Amino acid sequence: MNILILGSGGREHALAWATLQNPKCDKLIVAPGNAGIAAIADCASIDIMDGATVVTFCEENSIDFVIVGPEAPLAAGVADDLRGAGFAVFGPSAAAAQLEASKAFTKEICDAAQAPTAAYGHFTDHAAARAYVAQQRAPIVIKADGLAAGKGVIIAMTDQEAADAVDEMFDGAFGAAGAEVVIEEFMEGEEASFFILCDGETVLPIGTAQDHKRVGDGDTGPNTGGMGAYSPAPVLTDAIAERALREIIRPTMAEMAKRGMPYQGVLYAGLMIKDGVPRLVEYNARFGDPECQVLMMRLGAQAFDLMHAAADGRLSEMQVNWGADHALTVVMAADGYPGTYQKGSVIKGLDALPEDSKNMVFHAGTTAKDGAITASGGRVLNVTARGDTLAEARARAYDMVDQIDWPEGFCRRDIGWRALD
Numbered sequence: 502m503n504i505l506i507l508g509s510g511g512r513e514h515a516l517a518w519a520t521l522q523n524p525k526c527d528k529l530i531v532a533p534g535n536a537g538i539a540a541i542a543d544c545a546s547i548d549i550m551d552g553a554t555v556v557t558f559c560e561e562n563s564i565d566f567v568i569v570g571p572e573a574p575l576a577a578g579v580a581d582d583l584r585g586a587g588f589a590v591f592g593p594s595a596a597a598a599q600l601e602a603s604k605a606f607t608k609e610i611c612d613a614a615q616a617p618t619a620a621y622g623h624f625t626d627h628a629a630a631r632a633y634v635a636q637q638r639a640p641i642v643i644k645a646d647g648l649a650a651g652k653g654v655i656i657a658m659t660d661q662e663a664a665d666a667v668d669e670m671f672d673g674a675f676g677a678a679g680a681e682v683v684i685e686e687f688m689e690g691e692e693a694s695f696f697i698l699c700d701g702e703t704v705l706p707i708g709t710a711q712d713h714k715r716v717g718d719g720d721t722g723p724n725t726g727g728m729g730a731y732s733p734a735p736v737l738t739d740a741i742a743e744r745a746l747r748e749i750i751r752p753t754m755a756e757m758a759k760r761g762m763p764y765q766g767v768l769y770a771g772l773m774i775k776d777g778v779p780r781l782v783e784y785n786a787r788f789g790d791p792e793c794q795v796l797m798m799r800l801g802a803q804a805f806d807l808m809h810a811a812a813d814g815r816l817s818e819m820q821v822n823w824g825a826d827h828a829l830t831v832v833m834a835a836d837g838y839p840g841t842y843q844k845g846s847v848i849k850g851l852d853a854l855p856e857d858s859k860n861m862v863f864h865a866g867t868t869a870k871d872g873a874i875t876a877s878g879g880r881v882l883n884v885t886a887r888g889d890t891l892a893e894a895r896a897r898a899y900d901m902v903d904q905i906d907w908p909e910g911f912c913r914r915d916i917g918w919r920a921l922d
């Protein structure tokens with residue numbers, strides 16, 4: 502098959518790496534890709550937000566199957582355009598991707614599905630939102646309704662912070678995404694990510710992971726897109742995963758189908774776990790980044806068969822073959838991230854690192870320039886390893902990190918601490 506992957510991050514490098522291991526893959530193109538992806542697949546610089554452009558590209562390149570990596574093209578309806586033109590696609594419709602693109606939509610679906618999640622109010626009126634936070638009191642969580650690249654959530658620990666956060670949202674700090682605001686009960690507990698494939702009807706869990714959202718060791722400093730991850734996440738035990746499927750995931754998927762917007766693709770459920778009880782924090786309509794890197798490292802070639810079956814309505818025939826293995830990825834970011842950072846610094850030492858089924862550096866924001874790899878984003882590399890134990894995976898990942906010569910970059914040194922320390 503000729504396969505096209507849309508996206509340019511570490512997630513898409515990992516998806517490409519796993520897909521290439523599957524014998525069904527004859528040719529792989531990634532659009533737009535990055536320097537690491539270019540080393541293993543063809544890259545095409547097209548506008549992946551424009552459905553018509555992607556459809557034409559697929560026609561011209563005899564593409565048989567498209568995997569959509571990021572949420573923005575999903576929310577823009579690129580998967581719909583492709584399916585409308587007769588292409589097989591892994592990824593939900595724009596209607597179904599509202600589970601990520603609109604927090605108010607998701608809260609309403611959860612109400613209908615009776616899925617346990619935080620109590621909330623939904624506001625389009627500034628004064629009403631101010632009155633609600635004054636009544637509910639801190640700690641409380643204020644969220645812009647739409648896609649805000651992971652930045653539209655403010656956790657207010659004091660009443661003053663809550664009032665300021667509401668003002669900020671309604672004063673346009675998050676643009677159109679903040680014109681509607683969801684205000685939620687603050688949930689305590691430990692967070693974990695649960696990944697489930699759905700073909701519109703059947704759900705199939707494909708793994709658990711834990712991300713590290715804060716920039717600094719010990720979970721300090723501002724939030725980021727994710728500074729590292731590991732899989733499996735021991736906090737999400739089989740019993741809790743089964744409960745989440747029963748109480749949250751299956752009812753949500755059934756409600757989506759009932760409303761005529763069956764969900765096809767990967768559903769990423771962010772869960773808050775307390776006293777053995779999972780509650781939904783959020784859904785995403787895509788793989789997590791960097792969680793995808795550890796999932797792909799563990800799933801390998803079967804990942805493509807699973808995605809293909811989800812797109813084809815054949816998930817009920819599929820089984821996931823689990824190894825008793827662990828994977829861990831360390832994100833290396835440019836100094837200053839998640840604030841402002843420089844682009845263009847040179848990264849050395851990558852060539853000497855092992856690249857096999859247990860060790861892989863997935864690239865995020867990199868560019869090849871004059872034969873060198875340079876940093877061109879905030880999150881730049883995902884140094885990923887697999888082992889029989891999490892400790893082994895972590896030791897191997899940091900061993901690789903220490904061989905990378907990039908003075909302008911940094912990473913957290915404590916990825917995996919909740920499971921290990």
Ligand code: AMP
Pocket residue numbers: 619642644651654656685686687688689692714771782783
């Ligand atoms: P979201 O974009 O909805 O995932 O929110 C980003 C992060 O904010 C989550 O991963 C949680 O760490 C935190 N968060 C969101 N909603 C809540 C909540 N209701 N209670 C506690 N923490 C939350």
Ligand code: GLY
Pocket residue numbers: 651712726727785788789790791792
């Ligand atoms: N790593 C968090 C996310 O992908 O949203």
